[in-house]
Amino acid sequence: MFIAKNTTTMAYIDANSANVIDKYECPGCGEPVHLKKGNIKIAHYAHKQFGQCHVSTEGESATHLQGKLALFQYFNDRYDEVKLEPWLSEIKQRPDLMVRKGTTWTVIEFQCAPITIESIRERMAGYRQLQLQVIWILGEPYQKKRIQSSTMAKFATLHRKELKIFFWHAQEGIYYKAWWQIDHRKPVNRHKKVDNQVQQLFKIQQAIIQARPQVCAIQKQLYAQNRNVVGIPWICHPAYSLPGGLKIPQWQVTVRIIMLLEHKPITIDAMYQHLFAQEWHEFGCLKLADVQKLWLECFLNDAIKLEKIQFINSRFQLAGTVSWFDNYHDKLKAFQENR
Structure with missing residues (x-):
């Protein structure tokens, strides 16, 4: 940590300004801390018995310390005010940084070490009490290994109507990737077509051959209607990447929405209820309902722009009859003819 309390003056002192002959304590747990100040390592404080502190949840590695200092300078050049390791006495938490632009304060949590989703949720609960915006970086x-979807869900933030994960790199500074950019492993613009609908169709065919349980469940339902999974309408393969967060392929949700709309027009609340029943990742920083609402909003907006769905009298309905297909080849041919 960089900030500790002088036990004599009770003032909060940053490690660079601290005197080695004075005594200091952790602002969170009140336990004694050592001032580590030399010519090689960054000046910082360390608990004499770290395990007793419930405020600090990760060891102060050199990477973490250097990153916090770098972020402090980065934000100091861009924001009206920056606080390094401020102590929030109301919730007994100490974020890595807080930055202010105008009257709005944002908490910055810089994460280098593994952390449980329970710890993240606990911290977020405290920040929500103070109605603070939070970004985990x-x-x-x-960044040295492929990030799993479960890890992405821990740290994802809603930013400008996208599900994003923020990163810090010593040379590049702060950058972010939207969930679907990491998921698809190639950067594309939100308003640019994904152009992978044919690939989606091929993956469905593979899933049927492999008899995956989730696909078999949908197939059973469609058989009763004299339909098959491969022949689902092309609207079920969105032309634009949706925000992400699902544990299952998005077509498994979109086809169910289309089937609901074929039955009758439905309200947005009815759609939410249907969406909540699907399989989603566990989120740490976000409320799952907010992720689901964003996902549905993006799907409906795109479908309305493509004139596949209409919103009339407070209900969503199909704009016309959707085309189901008998087999893979007929469906692929229709796609190629409409390009």
Whole structure:
């Protein structure tokens, strides 16, 4: 940590300004801390018995310390005010940084080490009590390997109507990737077509051959209607990437929405109820309902722009009859003819 309390003056002192002959304590747990100040390592404080502190949840590695200082300078050049390790006495938490632009304060949590989703949720609960915006930024250790979807869900933030994960790199500074950019492993613009609908169709065919349980459940339902999974309408393969967060392929949700709309027009609340029943990742920083609402909003907006769905009298309905297909080849041919 960089900030500790002088036990004599009770003032909060940053490690660079601290005197080695004075005594200091942790602002969170009140336990004694050592001032570590030399010519090689960054000046910082360390608990004499770290395990007794419930405020600090990760060891102060050199990467973490250097990153916090770098972020402090980065934000100091861009924001009206920056606080390093401020102590929030109301909730007994100490974020890595807080930045202010105008009257709005944002908490910055810089994460380098592994952390449980329960710990993240606990911190977020405290920040929500103070109605603070929060952004988690992942350090370079998280960038050296492929990030799993479960990890993405821990740290994802809603930013400008996208599900994003923020990163810090010593050379690049702060950058972010939307969930679907990481998921698809190639950067594309939100308003640019994904152009992978044919690939989606091929994956469905593979899933049927492999008899995957989730696909078989949908197939059973469609058989009763004299339909098959491969022949689902092309509207079920969105032309634009949706925000993400699902544990299952998005077509498994979109086809169910289309089938609901074929039955009758439905309200947005009815759609939400249907969406909530699907399989989603566990989120740490976000409320799952907010992720689901964003996903549905993006799907409906795109479908309305493509004139496949209409919103009339407070209900969503199909804009016309959707085409189902008998087999893979007929469906692919229709796609190619309409390009």
